Amino acid sequence: MQIYLPIAEISIDVFLLFLMGGGVGFLSGIFGVGGGFLMTPLLIFIGIPPAVAVATQSNNIIASSVSGVLAHMQRGNVDFLMGGILTLGGFLGSFLGVLLFKLLRELGQIDLVINLSYVILLGTLGILMSVEGIRAVTKQSRPGGPRKKLHEHHWFHGLPLRMRFRKSRLYISALLPFGIGAMIGVLSAIMGVGGGFVLVPAMIYVLGMPTAVVIGTSLFQVIFVAINITILQSIETQTVDVVLAMILLLGSVIGAQIGTRAGAGLRAEWLRLLLGLLVLSVCIKLFLDLLIPPADIYSLEVLG
Incomplete structure (x- = not known):
């Protein structure tokens, strides 16, 4: 059954969208990831404009994150002070990211930037996760060896505006989490990921x-x-397709419940390896799409 997506300006089979949402939700439940870095490329593969895919995917991120936070709050595993400073940085970064997104869209380069960003990011993550997974599966890491210190104090921890984060047992500069939050905000705005x-x-x-x-x-x-x-x-670029978001969200919720149960019986080493290979597969597909000439190399644009 075809459904017309008003913002994407394309007709898509509603069952295909539902299955995609369910599939990514299933993988999210198995691997414990948000799935945004998989959903956006998949939407691009079926013909959704990259700008619409990026902006719409944020809705799925909100729903899954709310569910996760509520569960962690019950266990007392949320540092609200740290989260607040990260959020302030994220607001600044997302504002700058959306302005950059709008500028690139007006220049006609947003599709290329989104695809290249995903190729670089997914390629790097896929290789790192695959290597780690292979080492874990083949037991190349030596158990019982000297454990590396998890955290060391560096000069940037002592920057001005130091604060005490009691929940995280830290006394560091607030500029550090603010800067990290800003970086993530830009990344989220450009790529549609959490x-x-x-x-x-x-x-x-x-x-x-x-x-x-x-x-x-x-x-x-x-x-x-x-x-x-x-x-x-929604305000600056008008690229959020609510119809698309609702269909994907419904599929994701159902798929995540099934995936959580399915992943319970799998070993963590194999999960990391399979996720790494999956990410690499998506990266290769995006890279090939950048190299293969389109069927129609001409496009029409109405100016003014």
Whole structure:
């Protein structure tokens, strides 16, 4: 059954969209990732304009993040002070990111920038996750060896405006999480992702936060930044397709529940390896699409 997407200006099979949402939700449930970095490329593959795919995907991020934060709040695993500063930085970054998004769209370069960003990001993540997964599966890492220190104090922790984050047991400069939040905000606005796959490692290895509070605090920040991006994209670029978002959201919710149960019986090493290979596959497809000449190399544009 075909459905017309008013903002994307394209007719798509509603069952295909539902299955895509369910499929990404299923993978999210298995691998414990938001799925934004998979959903946006898949939408591009089926003909959704990249600008619309990026802006619309923020709605799915909001829904999944709210659900995750509520669960972590019940366990007391959210540092609200740290999350608040990350959010302030995210607001600034997302505002600048949406302005950059609008400028690139007006110049006609936004599609290329989005595709290149995904090729670079997914290629890097896919290789790192695949290598780690292979090492874990083949047991090349030596158990019982000297453990590396999780967090070391560096000069940037001592920048001005130092604050005490009791939940995270840290006394560091507030400029550091603010800057990280701003970087994630720009990334989220340009690529339509929550940024958790970058934010979580930064919170652990740069800020030095305990792993127990990292996920919940990250999701807390993602909620408000994604809301801000959705509002800004709606106002500045008019690229948020509500019809598309609702169909994908319904499929994602159902798929995530199934995926969570399916992933419970799989080993963590195999999950990392499979996710790495999946990310690399999406990266290769995007890269090939950039190299293959389009069927129609001409386009019409109405000026004025």
